[in-house]
Amino acid sequence: MQKYGYRANEALTSEAKDVFRCEICQEYAGFNWSDYSGEAMCNRCGTPYQLIDREIPKEELPKRKIKPEWIPVLKRYWEETHEYTGLGNISISPGAYPECVKGRRLFNEWLDEHPDLIPGGTGG
Numbered sequence: 001m002q003k004y005g006y007r008a009n010e011a012l013t014s015e016a017k018d019v020f021r022c023e024i025c026q027e028y029a030g031f032n033w034s035d036y037s038g039e040a041m042c043n044r045c046g047t048p049y050q051l052i053d054r055e056i057p058k059e060e061l062p063k064r065k066i067k068p069e070w071i072p073v074l075k076r077y078w079e080e081t082h083e084y085t086g087l088g089n090i091s092i093s094p095g096a097y098p099e100c101v102k103g104r105r106l107f108n109e110w111l112d113e114h115p116d117l118i119p120g121g122t123g124g
């Protein structure tokens, strides 16, 4: 996958890896870094988490970087498609993240077909 993925996997202690389950895909499948310092995405579904942060207590890491109202939407998307979303911060070098670019496009297309699921949206 993307750059430095093996190092993102090393950011978690072995104990953290034992207990961590991604809130969207319900597994620990390792991580790959985004462009934001200390932030990485689940290798399986692309959900972003903060793995390293000087200001967040270690026991609160990995910290999900998705707003609560989007969790059921992303879970449904995962259950229906099993597509990688790649929703981490890739603003600096999107060309280095083809999986994220494709994942976002597919997710946006799916949302276009499910406007009623968009939190705060005008659909439905």
Ligand SMILES: [Zn+2]
Residues within 6 Å of the ligand: 022, 023, 024, 025, 026, 027, 042, 043, 044, 045, 046, 047
């Ligand atoms: Zn996941």
